[in-house]
Amino acid sequence: MADETTTTTEISGDDGALPGRPPFAPWDRRDLPGSFDVAETARRVGNYKWTEMKLFEALGGWVATVPELDIKMRLGTHCYHHAWHAELWHKRLPELREMKPERLTVPANDAMAEFITAMTEPEDAHLTIEKLVGVYRVLIPRFVAAYTYHMNNTSEITDAPTIRSLKFALQDEFDDWRDGELMLQSLITTPDHVARAAAHQSKLEAIMVRAGGITGPGSIG
């Protein structure tokens, strides 16, 4: 057993102070550089908030229009997930020097606004496939892509709060994407269903390509 006095001396040094450690431990490889400055980050976050809002509004509105009970409940659950993401982005904007969050709560461009209009167009009770395709095969994969690109390219030190929110949001996006795909696969059971799903996805994807993604051209670099 070591002598108590000797052990204390080894840790403390001559003047009793603890020995210095580097600010970054050997296992901490985070780096300063990032692709986005504060203004660009705020612009992207404003686009995220706008799109998450449109998504939770659409999911909430569709609940009453969908006859399938299990899907009705899932849409209600996912509605809150996206509302919470919108709230995260709403709270992040003032931290990015935007004191009027509404100013940046906008679509990336006209094509993005057009996309949301086209995605939310189906209302009839027989159009559940079209409703789900728009959300789970077009928009949510775009969220996964845009959030992942942002997370992997922003400064891991200066923009840590955005990264934290991106991680929470991405976890929901992955879970909801899987739920949506399961619902779609259970509904698409005939060649006619396949054609409907593909046609609607193609129509929406074309608008999204024109938009360039959720934050416009450069959404994924």
Place this chain on the structure above:
Amino acid sequence: MRQFFPVEDLARDDRFVQTNMAKRLADTRSAVDVKKSKSKSRSASNRLTPERHDASDAARSLMHGIMVGEIQALEGAGRTAHDFEAGDGSGDTIPFELKLDMARQAWDEARHVEISAKLSDWMGTEIGQFQENTVLFEAACSNDPVLRLAGVNRALEGLAIDVFTQMKEFGQLAGDPFLEFCEDWMLADEVTHVKMGSDWLRKVTEKDPERRKKALEFQQVVDKLFSFGGARGESDESPIGLARRFRELAGFTDDEVDTISQMDHDALEERKAAVRLAQEAAGV
């Protein structure tokens, strides 16, 4: 998608059979026994307890009613999150944070549908075995979001507090910890929803007393409608009690609860008179 969605277009699968309040109250198979004496003895009580000879059917019917009510509450909250733009609360807008609360409520109601569907199954009921009264969604169809808060969050979710308190007690008395456990959780959510309604109603109408007055009047109309002809009230003749303590937690004042109690009493008397007349006409 339309901005406002009419009750007659609510999407359902082929198991559901819908009805409205007028048809339901005209049903002579009333839960209120108009011939019952005014005795205060336990056997004279209409409260939903396991001792009632029809307890099993009444509990199953009530649970099915809860399930379809939760479906409509989910739909109503979803529509309010959708139907109004984010703004300062004037005109056709609602505050952003209120939209978020409505989305949160949609999730809560979705869980309540899940819970009540499982409980219905547990109690041996099939979906669609009882009719669905669509009056709840009707209250969620107003073009004024403040009326929706008054009608749905305060009146209707207030009724849910009463119903869940009664069902929790029923589970306790019947020795069904599964039912008691679930009702306790749903009750916590409902208190949150009513408080949400109380807080937002006050906030949004802070500078508009006329709008607040109109909303509270609408709430009274819905409260009376949702007393189901006195099926909810402080009298022992009402199957469902009035949960004063939980209503207080949810932001109701004593005066407001007293008013609801009086309204329930009046509704019970009116219904008894109507049922008596219908039974006499039918020679019952």
